């Protein structure tokens with residue numbers, strides 16, 4: 594699932610290529626991805642592309658006052674085709690991973706695809722990004738200069754006894770961080786994923802704030818300028834604990850461990866984050882109870 598750094602890189606990549614071009618048309622191959630009815634996607638036809646923005650993990654293509662807002666979700670992705678590249682096969686409803694195609698007057702095109710059967714990719718056609726409920730509900734953006742330690746402190750206090758892992762992933766509390774970068778942030782901050790948010794001490798809060806900024810800024814720097822096709826590998830290569838169960842922690846050499854849930858898992862380093870104590874696997878302990 595693309596998170597803030599990858600969506601930011603996609604936005605930058607697209608901005609350089611589409612602003613100034615004109616939308617020739619939008620083909621919807623999977624009607625289920627389109628979450629709005631009015632305006633219709635055909636309203637984009639003939640409009641100049643005026644900007645590309647990111648809101649949390651949402652990508653926002655603006656054409657003269659109309660917005661195509663995209664949430665790639667877990668299995669969604671974007672495929673870019675330069676002008677002059679071999680023309681794409683026509684979009685055929687219900688066939689293959691293609692969900693929606695934006696065709697540009699230059700001959701370039703952008704395909705939104707979704708692998709697998711989950712079908713969570715979501716596209717909205719709106720007159721303002723904030724008309725998308727998920728965008729309107731977003732918490733503060735951690736890369737915005739207004740995301741100060743005090744802002745994070747208020748987020749933690751409001752979260753009360755909720756566990757840090759869940760708080761970091763909750764888009765309504767902080768925008769843009771998902772399962773992978775929350776593991777990385779907690780590792781960098783040397784905090785257990787299960788710590789209750791509001792109980793963090795002053796120094797722990799400062800360390801969490803610094804870790805959020807460091808991890809995301811580094812990831813954005815690594816992804817920036819890369820074509821869409823290289824972002825997934827770059828994300829994976831930058832991870833220290835996420836997705837690295839059984840490997841050595843690059844900081845202390847301890848073995849990275851995992852806690853599995855029904856539909857996801859988290860990774861952490863016991864020495865760096867939990868005083869050397871392995872966390873109970875919640876799924877396993879529930880089965881044994």
Ligand SMILES: [Zn+2]
Nearest residue numbers: 842845862865
């Ligand atoms: Zn470690």
